[in-house]
Structures are given as C-alpha cells and as structure tokens.
Amino acid sequence: MISRGYRRTTRATANAKIRDNESPRRRLRSFLLCAPHSKDVSHTRCVQKELTMHRTKNDLPESTRVAMIKLLNDRLADAIDLFNQVKHAHWNVKGPNFIAIHELFDQVAEHVEEASDDLAERAVQLGGVADGLTASIAKRTSIKSIGLDLPDGRSYVDAVSTSLAEYGAKVRQAIDTADKAGDKGTADLFTELSRSADKDLWFVEAHLYSER
Template sequence: MSTTTTPFKRTILEGERLEATTNLLQQNLVDLVDLALLLKQAHWNVIGKNFRSVHLQLDEIIVTVRAASDEVAERIAALGVTADGRASTVAKNTDLKEYPSGFQNVDATLAHVGDALKTTIDGLRKAIDQVGDLDPISEDMLIAISGPLEKHLWMVQAQEA
C-alpha cells in the first residue's frame, strides 16, 4: 500500500519496520476517512423521533474522526511516506460497509453508525496489536484515537438498547 521512498535525510524507521507500520497506519487512515464521510451522510439523512439529538451527536463524532484521520495522516508523513486519503483509494480499500442511500430512520442510522464505528475500532485495535513491536509512538497514537471512538460507540449503542 505505502511507498517507502522518503524525501527526508533523517528517517525515524527504516526497511520492513517502516513498511509494516505505514501500511497499518494507511489502512486506518482509509477507514477513518470513510467513517467521516459515512457519518456526514448519516447526519444529512437521518429522520424520525429523536432526530435532533442524533443529528447533533453525529457532528460530535465527526469532529473526533476528522481529527483522528489528520493525526494518522500526519504520522505517516512524519515517517517519510505519502499518506493517501484520495476518494479512489478510500473507496477501493475501506473495511467499512457502504452506507445506504436515501433517508434513514433514527434506529437504522444508529445501527449503521454503530457497525461502522465498531469496524473502525476493530481495525485500530488490530493495528495496535501489530504496531507495538514496530513503532511504539504510532501504537500510542492509535491507542489515543481508539479511546474517544469507543466512548462514541458506547453512546450510540446506549440509544439502541
């Protein structure tokens, strides 16, 4: 996925450690970019009882997800590899299921958003498990990103109960 060609003279990681770390980060970047887009789609098209609170909650989650995607992309770049958040890359490589078209009632919205958050969190946790031996700084960043997303998932799921 990533390229290990770097324009920098002083590299933080090299060789297989660089390649493996940036590949894991790139996959998480793709999922976070897609999650932000999916959340905006949900935000625009949610209808029904409790519309306003869910509509506003989705914007809160989007702020967290966009900040996380920026953090991951900048970490990839700091490691000397180009971060790729282009629409074609995201569409081709995302782990998230496609969000349905049209208006979605609150219950359907919460279910789709909950599933997308869980998929993204699963990807982050998988990367955390793998990247720890490769780059503890990237591991720490992914852990820091996971906590707020897990809190958002809890808050979404609490409404489904």
C-alpha cells in the same frame, strides 16, 4: 584573463551543482510487502510494491517505517470513509429524536476527522506519503457502507454503531501490529484513537437502548 570557454564551463558546472542540491528529498523504493492471505495468519501473500519515501532522520528502521506507513494509510482510508458515512447519516437522519442524533453524529464525525488528520500526519512523519485520494479510499477501506437511504433514526443509529465498531476493531488490531513492529509512537497513536472510537460507540449505542 579568463577565456569565455572557461567561464561557460565553470557556469555550467555550478548550475549542475545547484540542480543537484535542489532535487527533491525523496526516492522511489521497491519493497516486498506481506499480509495475511486468509484468517489463518500463517498463510501470507507477498507482493512487490513501490513506495515514495522521503528522507528523514527518524531512527526507526526503514523496513519498519514502510510497514507502518502502509498500516497508517489503511486505517486512514477507514477513517475517511467512516467520516463520510457519519456525515451522510448526520444529514439524512429523521425521526422523533432527530436533533439529539443529528448533533451526536456531527460530534462523532469531528472526532473521526481529527483521527484521520493524526493518521495522515504520522505517515508523513515516518517519511511516507499520506494517501487520502477518493479513488484510494474506495479501494482500501474495510468499512462496510451504511446504505444510501435508511427508513428511520434507529436504522441510522444501528448502521453508524456497526461502522464505528468495525473501525474500532481495526484500530485495536493496529495497536498490536505497531507494537510488535517496534514502533511505540504509532502504537500509542492507535491506542488513543481506539479509546476515542469506543467512547463514540458508547454514545451512539445508547440511543438504541433508549428505544427498546
């Protein structure tokens, strides 16, 4: 006959094992992240950061994945900010070419939204967390604001084309960064996004030439 004490001990041990097995597959890791302190890339600033990393069988080195997750989240912030700017222009543009520019801005916004989704998913694939929170976007974006209320359609076209060009330049830089880090998959993603941004910029800038 098994004593009650033994049964309680056995049950407690089994419950502990279940809790261990059900624990989240993630861990908080501390990493030293370095970035250029000025335009001279030889001057860098390194800070200690904590980053939530999910376990994955992806064979890229963890240090590479950490660097790529940060890069992807930085460009994600740019993409989400750009999406909001283009939608703002889509809603508020006015002028004789309203319908053409209004619809073009909506198409550009869709492309940028798709880009943000690809960036976020790639960060998660590498074991990271995609940070699309509004407060984070405000801190991380490198895209200048187009302004709240511009006077005419040409002003909106000029402002959106400037933001698209800034975004495209950052994405191109990211291609080289990912390639040098040895992450061909992320470099390929940035190459695809670069082509899309260049095409959208071409379409938007065409409206500037037509009014000269």
